[in-house]
Amino acid sequence: MSTTTSPAERGLTALRSANRRRLLDVLRDRGEVSRAELARLTSLSGTTVSSLVAELTDEGRVAEVGRDDRGAGRTGRPGRLVRLVGERSLVVGLDLGPDVVRTAVCDLAGAVLAQRTEAVDVDQDGADALRQTARLVSTVIADAGVDRGRVSRLVAGVPGVVDTSTGHVVSDRMPRWGLIDPRPVLAAATGLPTVLENDADLCALGEHAFGAARGLTDVVHVKASAGIGVGLVLGGQLYRGAHGGAGELGHVQVLEHGDLCVCGNRGCLETTAALGPVLAALRVVHPHVRTADDLAALVAAHDRAAIRAVTDAGTAIGRTVAGLCNVLAPQAVVVGGDLAGTSAHLADAVRDAVERYTKPRTAGRISVLSGELGQGAAVLGAVASAVAAEAAA
Numbered sequence: 001m002s003t004t005t006s007p008a009e010r011g012l013t014a015l016r017s018a019n020r021r022r023l024l025d026v027l028r029d030r031g032e033v034s035r036a037e038l039a040r041l042t043s044l045s046g047t048t049v050s051s052l053v054a055e056l057t058d059e060g061r062v063a064e065v066g067r068d069d070r071g072a073g074r075t076g077r078p079g080r081l082v083r084l085v086g087e088r089s090l091v092v093g094l095d096l097g098p099d100v101v102r103t104a105v106c107d108l109a110g111a112v113l114a115q116r117t118e119a120v121d122v123d124q125d126g127a128d129a130l131r132q133t134a135r136l137v138s139t140v141i142a143d144a145g146v147d148r149g150r151v152s153r154l155v156a157g158v159p160g161v162v163d164t165s166t167g168h169v170v171s172d173r174m175p176r177w178g179l180i181d182p183r184p185v186l187a188a189a190t191g192l193p194t195v196l197e198n199d200a201d202l203c204a205l206g207e208h209a210f211g212a213a214r215g216l217t218d219v220v221h222v223k224a225s226a227g228i229g230v231g232l233v234l235g236g237q238l239y240r241g242a243h244g245g246a247g248e249l250g251h252v253q254v255l256e257h258g259d260l261c262v263c264g265n266r267g268c269l270e271t272t273a274a275l276g277p278v279l280a281a282l283r284v285v286h287p288h289v290r291t292a293d294d295l296a297a298l299v300a301a302h303d304r305a306a307i308r309a310v311t312d313a314g315t316a317i318g319r320t321v322a323g324l325c326n327v328l329a330p331q332a333v334v335v336g337g338d339l340a341g342t343s344a345h346l347a348d349a350v351r352d353a354v355e356r357y358t359k360p361r362t363a364g365r366i367s368v369l370s371g372e373l374g375q376g377a378a379v380l381g382a383v384a385s386a387v388a389a390e391a392a393a
């Protein structure tokens with residue numbers, strides 16, 4: 001390779017590149033930093049730091065973000081804080097309950113830096129649950145070893161309808177939450193801008209951005225867990241419905257004289273095909289079955305009753321989803337949630353029912369897929385939600 005630069009010039013260029021890397025590493029670690037701190041932390045001279053910051057500012061990689069008043073009271077003019085542009089790009093995703101809270105610090109590409117899961121009884125007392133949740137958020141940020149200033153927002157999925165008019169969570173499973181507006185409570189307790197979304201909506205966003213529905217524009221995501229909800233991505237956008245109430249598939253009536261439902265109606269899909277009723281039905285044969293893991297173990301052991309219970313639930317869900325498919329003609333139905341996590345039998349039964357009960361020409365163009373993200377779907381949906389919000393900001 002021919003070159004016109006001398007060895008000395010090449011040495012200076014290499015040194016400057018190394019200095020740039022040191023400075024960028026500090027900015028990534030610390031978030032917002034003054035030039036004086038940069039000089040101290042990199043052991044570079046103030047002149048070199050100022051020159052490199054000017055160069056990076058010209059390139060659009062660094063920006064001034066305000067005055068450094070953290071040392072208020074000291075003499076001298078306060079310096080200006082600088083930070084990397086586009087790298088205030090971490091988000092905390094949160095998936096609340098009903099009895100477990102999952103949280104993770106992720107970058108905007110969906111890479112998880114740290115995550116925690118903790119049992120939280122959100123039914124008992126919403127305020128206590130939120131305080132515990134806020135502490136968990138602080139812990140997971142500490143686990144990730146990042147400055148809180150690098151986190152742009154907290155997106156929290158909740159197991160209820162988030163009323164887009166009032167911000168309140170309306171959940172038949174958590175009646176006390178109707179009295180609490182969790183968004184400002186979480187924002188105040190964590191110091192992070194906070195957005196609430198329905199958990200089934202976040203699962204749909206997660207699978208759409210990072211999982212089974214990547215690259216698709218029209219997707220029905222079914223979350224079959226303690227309740228049954230769908231998240232709708234239509235025309236590439238999350239569809240919430242008026243006041244955030246879309247997607248309550250679990251409350252479609254499937255049995256005229258079925259059991260009473262938490263919503264006050266009778267015979268809703270949830271009363272027969274959600275995780276609780278499936279486990280209850282199975283206890284006739286296996287009295288000690290209590291959890292989704294118990295069910296998964298039985299299915300893995302080819303237990304006939306367990307497979308039948310899961311398959312019957314999938315058939316009921318698929319028949320209801322078929323009605324939705326006739327109306328919306330999606331490209332794909334993605335089946336997720338704790339019940340789906342027990343085995344592929346659920347998605348298989350949903351697929352059979354969608355094929356059987358959807359108009360044939362429509363059914364032939366719909367793929368019924370298992371979710372790829374498992375229990376992390378809602379948290380990754382929170383990341384997808386944050387990416388969309390950052391893009392719009």
Ligand SMILES: [Zn+2]
Pocket residue numbers: 250251252261262263264265266268270
């Ligand atoms: Zn109901």
